[in-house]
Amino acid sequence: MWADAQGALQDLLQDEMPLSLPSPQKDRFQVFQTLATFYLRYLQIFRGLEAVYDQIVHPQKRRVVRHVLEGVMGRLVELKNEMVELEYSEFHYFDDMLQDLKMTPEDLEVPIPRYFVRERIKVLKEREKILAQILAKTGNIEQEPVAVHSVTVERAVRLLQVSERARQGRLRACFMKEIRDEEWKNQRRVIKSSLDPNLSATLIQKIDPQLSTPSPAQQQAKHVESSRHQMQEQHEAEYQQALITVKESVRLMDGPDIKEMLQDQIRQWFLECRDATGKFPDFPSSDDGGSASIFAQKTPEEVAAELAAKQQEKEKKKNSKGKKAKNAAKDQKKDKKGKTKGKGGDADTAGEEEGWKMSPSNFLPTVFEGAKIYRAAENTLHPLTGHSSFRVIYNMENSLPAQWDGERKRTVVRCAVGQTEEFKVEVGLHQGSALSPFLFAMVIDQLSEEVRQESPWTMMFADDIVICSESREQVEENLERWRFALERREMKVSRSKTEYMCVNEREGSGTVRLQGEEVKKVQEFKYLGSTVQSNGECGKEVKKRVQAEVWQARDEDLNFHQHFDPELVREEKRIEVEVEVRVQVDELMRQELKNLKLVVDRDKGKKKKKGKKANKKKKKKAKKSGKKKKKKKKEKDFTADRTIESLYEELVLEGILIQPKTVKLCDYLGEYSYLGTGLRQADIEPMPSLSDVRQLIALYGVLPLGSQFVHERGPLIRSLLLAGPSGVGKRMLLHALCTETGANLFNLSPANLTGKYPGRSGLQYLLHMVMKKKVARQLQPSVIWIGDAEKTFYKKVPKLEKELEPKRLKKDLAKVVKSIKVEDRVLLVGTSRRPFDADLKALCKVYKKVILIPRPDYASRLNLWKELLRVRGVQLSPSLDLSSLAKVTDGYTQGHILQAVHSVLTSQRLARQTKKPLTALEFIPPLARQDPIYKEEEEAFKTWYSRTPVGKRRARAEKAFQEAAELKKGKKKHGKGIKTAAETKGKKKKK
Numbered sequence: 001m002w003a004d005a006q007g008a009l010q011d012l013l014q015d016e017m018p019l020s021l022p023s024p025q026k027d028r029f030q031v032f033q034t035l036a037t038f039y040l041r042y043l044q045i046f047r048g049l050e051a052v053y054d055q056i057v058h059p060q061k062r063r064v065v066r067h068v069l070e071g072v073m074g075r076l077v078e079l080k081n082e083m084v085e086l087e088y089s090e091f092h093y094f095d096d097m098l099q100d101l102k103m104t105p106e107d108l109e110v111p112i113p114r115y116f117v118r119e120r121i122k123v124l125k126e127r128e129k130i131l132a133q134i135l136a137k138t139g140n141i142e143q144e145p146v147a148v149h150s151v152t153v154e155r156a157v158r159l160l161q162v163s164e165r166a167r168q169g170r171l172r173a174c175f176m177k178e179i180r181d182e183e184w185k186n187q188r189r190v191i192k193s194s195l196d197p198n199l200s201a202t203l204i205q206k207i208d209p210q211l212s213t214p215s216p217a218q219q220q221a222k223h224v225e226s227s228r229h230q231m232q233e234q235h236e237a238e239y240q241q242a243l244i245t246v247k248e249s250v251r252l253m254d255g256p257d258i259k260e261m262l263q264d265q266i267r268q269w270f271l272e273c274r275d276a277t278g279k280f281p282d283f284p285s286s287d288d289g290g291s292a293s294i295f296a297q298k299t300p301e302e303v304a305a306e307l308a309a310k311q312q313e314k315e316k317k318k319n320s321k322g323k324k325a326k327n328a329a330k331d332q333k334k335d336k337k338g339k340t341k342g343k344g345g346d347a348d349t350a351g352e353e354e355g356w357k358m359s360p361s362n363f364l365p366t367v368f369e370g371a372k373i374y375r376a377a378e379n380t381l382h383p384l385t386g387h388s389s390f391r392v393i394y395n396m397e398n399s400l401p402a403q404w405d406g407e408r409k410r411t412v413v414r415c416a417v418g419q420t421e422e423f424k425v426e427v428g429l430h431q432g433s434a435l436s437p438f439l440f441a442m443v444i445d446q447l448s449e450e451v452r453q454e455s456p457w458t459m460m461f462a463d464d465i466v467i468c469s470e471s472r473e474q475v476e477e478n479l480e481r482w483r484f485a486l487e488r489r490e491m492k493v494s495r496s497k498t499e500y501m502c503v504n505e506r507e508g509s510g511t512v513r514l515q516g517e518e519v520k521k522v523q524e525f526k527y528l529g530s531t532v533q534s535n536g537e538c539g540k541e542v543k544k545r546v547q548a549e550v551w552q553a554r555d556e557d558l559n560f561h562q563h564f565d566p567e568l569v570r571e572e573k574r575i576e577v578e579v580e581v582r583v584q585v586d587e588l589m590r591q592e593l594k595n596l597k598l599v600v601d602r603d604k605g606k607k608k609k610k611g612k613k614a615n616k617k618k619k620k621k622a623k624k625s626g627k628k629k630k631k632k633k634k635e636k637d638f639t640a641d642r643t644i645e646s647l648y649e650e651l652v653l654e655g656i657l658i659q660p661k662t663v664k665l666c667d668y669l670g671e672y673s674y675l676g677t678g679l680r681q682a683d684i685e686p687m688p689s690l691s692d693v694r695q696l697i698a699l700y701g702v703l704p705l706g707s708q709f710v711h712e713r714g715p716l717i718r719s720l721l722l723a724g725p726s727g728v729g730k731r732m733l734l735h736a737l738c739t740e741t742g743a744n745l746f747n748l749s750p751a752n753l754t755g756k757y758p759g760r761s762g763l764q765y766l767l768h769m770v771m772k773k774k775v776a777r778q779l780q781p782s783v784i785w786i787g788d789a790e791k792t793f794y795k796k797v798p799k800l801e802k803e804l805e806p807k808r809l810k811k812d813l814a815k816v817v818k819s820i821k822v823e824d825r826v827l828l829v830g831t832s833r834r835p836f837d838a839d840l841k842a843l844c845k846v847y848k849k850v851i852l853i854p855r856p857d858y859a860s861r862l863n864l865w866k867e868l869l870r871v872r873g874v875q876l877s878p879s880l881d882l883s884s885l886a887k888v889t890d891g892y893t894q895g896h897i898l899q900a901v902h903s904v905l906t907s908q909r910l911a912r913q914t915k916k917p918l919t920a921l922e923f924i925p926p927l928a929r930q931d932p933i934y935k936e937e938e939e940a941f942k943t944w945y946s947r948t949p950v951g952k953r954r955a956r957a958e959k960a961f962q963e964a965a966e967l968k969k970g971k972k973k974h975g976k977g978i979k980t981a982a983e984t985k986g987k988k989k990k991k
């Protein structure tokens with residue numbers, strides 16, 4: 001699955017990042033097709049990787065998968081955003097494309113990574129427990145906020161009478177039930193006293209089969225799943241432990257060698273620079289990366305050239321500072337002009353050339369890197385051996401030693417060999433090959449006597465570097481010679497259990513074969529699929545690459561249980577240690593350079609003054625920024641002396657922080673609409689389906705709230721407004737959002753705030769507690785819910801509600817939303833049944849994204865009926881005509897249907913269904929007692945939505961397209977404007 005997903009990703013990346021820059025697209029339909037295809041392909045990859053991440057137990061592999069997974073998630077959100085910007089609509093329809101890609105509507109579902117909750121399960125459970133404890137202490141059981149409606153006195157009296165009669169009825173029913181239970185017990189007592197096996201069997205058979213436990217297969221699957229998760233945890237713990245111990249051991253064993261090597265390298269650089277330029281170089285400051293930055297540069301001349309260039313630049317900057325201010329002012333003016341020109345409603349004219357271009361992505365680099373980490377060269381597995389026994393990084397400053405001049409060339413060969421001695425290494429060498437002595441010595445050293453005896457000594461495969469061999473005798477002979485040679489040259493061979501590092505100036509000539517091809521002189525060569533330029537990079541880059549590109553074709557014969565790979569940990573830790581050591585070495589070498597300069601160049605170091613100046617500047621800057629900070633810090637911290645726990649408790653007690661109901665997003669039933677594209681082609685804006693709504697919640701809510709990475713880099717969504725008639729599941733979606741991400745739920749609905757935290761200061765205090773720095777942020781992710789969102793922005797507050805102060809939050813809400821930063825996984829969710837009662841401008845200022853939730857269509861209703869009845873244990877039979885039920889409930893919402901189901905399916909009715917099957921007719925009376933959504937209300941929603949900023953933009957764009965189309969018709973065939981999607985499609989159809 002991993003390989004498949006990565007393969008698909010690889011293909012997709014090739015299309016996403018073509019070698020040549022694509023020219024701007026002019027056909028909107030084409031653009032949408034491209035985006036949608038990418039979106040769908042990413043979606044499939046996402047699904048695959050999510051499953052892989054759940055299944056794999058290898059801790060390092062999991063990290064690689066997670067990396068790509070997050071990148072893919074982010075890219076998905078990004079692409080959705082692109083489509084929204086292009087089409088001016090939150091909803092997109094892919095039905096025609098699904099066919100082309102051989103996908104089903106189910107494939108459109110946005111998967112929700114299980115790790116969002118699973119990896120935080122302990123914290124969440126703990127929090128749940130605390131919440132329950134706090135509530136238990138006060139006996140404050142979670143209360144649904146009561147919607148306040150005004151009623152007449154007569155109606156109120158009637159309501160009271162009805163509920164009183166209902167109470168009496170319930171009591172009576174209880175009483176009757178007790179009597180019946182008693183009778184039943186008596187009967188059983190009689191049966192028990194005469195235990196007849198036949199009777200017992202009949203009794204057992206009578207038990208409702210639907211109450212049976214999960215099937216053995218299901219139980220087994222559950223068991224496997226839980227043991228897998230256990231293993232994941234265990235391996236992760238081992239890995240975490242290894243990160244500490246291995247680093248310690250690397251520091252102890254290799255630290256001194258690394259130090260020496262670095263010192264040698266740097267010293268060499270001093271000398272080279274002096275040879276080339278006549279004086280010692282300046283040591284790069286630690287801000288510039290210290291000595292690590294040296295080795296990115298190539299020759300001393302280049303260093304000098306670069307330094308000179310820098311100097312020049314500095315001078316230029318100084319000169320141009322004065323001019324800059326003027327230029328900036330000019331630029332601004334230009335920008336403004338440009339903007340006003342482009343305001344014709346066409347967002348596609350970004351850049352000089354007309355047309356659409358993909359906006360730069362924040363996630364593609366991550367995805368790309370992830371794909372690279374996974375991928376390895378096709379030839380990593382050697383065709384002869386079928387496995388790669390060990391890896392070699394081979395690095396030269398200039399070239400591989402075809403013609404080796406023997407001077408100032410440095411070879412760093414590192415060879416990591418498998419831990420155990422059971423590995424098969426087929427060793428061989430080519431006389432005179434520069435690699436051989438190193439590798440040979442290492443390999444031989446590593447092999448046990450036994451293996452040595454058995455080894456065929458014919459060839460050596462070091463990943464894709466193949467060195468040809470000779471006879472065994474020759475190998476033995478050469479080995480002795482090289483051993484001697486190594487000793488004689490006082491070669492440094494630092495070794496630990498599994499790694500070797502040889503550093504030496506050496507000479508040699510020979511043939512190196514890369515992937516079977518004879519290469520005489522190699523300037524660059526392929527290493528594990530990527531080109532390594534032999535320019536002396538021996539720092540992070542190369543090592544990273546080794547760690548990186550090792551997954552695709554890894555030989556894991558010896559790792560059946562999928563424990564972590566210590567080799568990779570070593571690689572990683574070695575780099576860390578090297579960085580640490582480098583800091584120390586730099587200090588030493590700085591001193592050494594100073595001394596050298598003193599002695600050789602007689603330089604007394606004029607730099608000090610510069611340093612002082614720089615310091616002064618820094619101090620000044622610090623002072624300035626300090627002042628600024630102080631100014632900003634004026635805001636009061638109302639709760640400085642309180643702990644998060646106590647704030648949490650207070651919020652729970654006040655009913656602000658509530659326990660979300662456990663519902664999953666997939667429980668929000670709703671079918672896909674197959675007509676979307678067709679309707680749009682006919683210029684009719686289709687009503688979105690419930691499945692579209694579900695996807696939007698996943699994309700806008702769940703993914704960014706669940707993943708910090710996606711939230712930080714993706715399009716920032718701070719607030720969502722779910723608008724729709726009563727009962728379409730707005731609150732359900734809200735709870736699902738919290739369940740899927742393990743988010744805290746804060747209820748700041750006007751009804752819930754009534755009488756709490758009175759006055760302006762009270763409100764400030766509350767918002768401070770919830771938002772500014774406090775609970776919602778520190779215990780993120782968090783969802784801040786504002787039910788009846790329209791009330792905050794009432795155009796006119798109804799008389800009866802005046803006391804409830806529904807507009808209390810109005811002033812602060814915009815500030816609250818603004819204060820949500822990219823790093824805060826906090827989302828403001830408003831739900832509204834009557835958004836048209838609000839001042840549209842103010843409402844849309846706070847809620848930037850509006851999701852209009854429609855009433856369910858036929859397919860969704862049919863599905864809803866089926867599921868609701870099935871879950872409650874109804875035996876579906878032909879007498880229960882669900883199709884008719886779905887048909888007649890057109891206009892009813894899920895809430896209505898649920899209500900009807902509740903009132904019909906009493907426990908008695910369910911018990912009697914075997915004798916008297918349920919019929920569709922029984923559901924009609926409770927439905928008839930409820931008011932469906934009338935056309936006027938639906939129209940009101942539509943009209944309201946068309947007045948929101950997105951709606952307006954869409955209308956404007958459509959008008960522009962129509963005008964353009966008409967113009968084109970007028971100009972006949974020669975027009976070159978942007979085609980509408982409908983137009984192009986229409987043409988295609990005609991063809």
Ligand SMILES: Nc1ncnc2c1ncn2[C@@H]1O[C@H](COP(=O)(O)OP(=O)(O)OP(=O)(O)O)[C@@H](O)[C@H]1O
Nearest residue numbers: 667668669726727728729730731732833894895898
């Ligand atoms: N798509 C759905 N699938 C299954 N159940 C649903 C669906 N939509 C709503 N429900 C159920 O219908 C009931 C009403 O939904 P909910 O309270 O979320 O609606 P609402 O839009 O918030 O209503 P209101 O505006 O009146 O508060 C809930 O019990 C919910 O579980």
